[in-house]
Amino acid sequence: SEMKMIGGFDTESLKQHFGKKLMELEDEKRAVE
Structure with missing residues (x-):
């Protein structure tokens, strides 16, 4: 749905x-590590 809004x-x-x-x-990657 987000792709349609690009225009x-x-x-x-x-x-x-x-x-x-x-x-x-x-940030999520750092939190996992």
């Missing part, structure tokens, strides 16, 4: 959105 975003919001997701994933 409504500009690249900056996409970068911020995915940047947050990546940071969250990195």
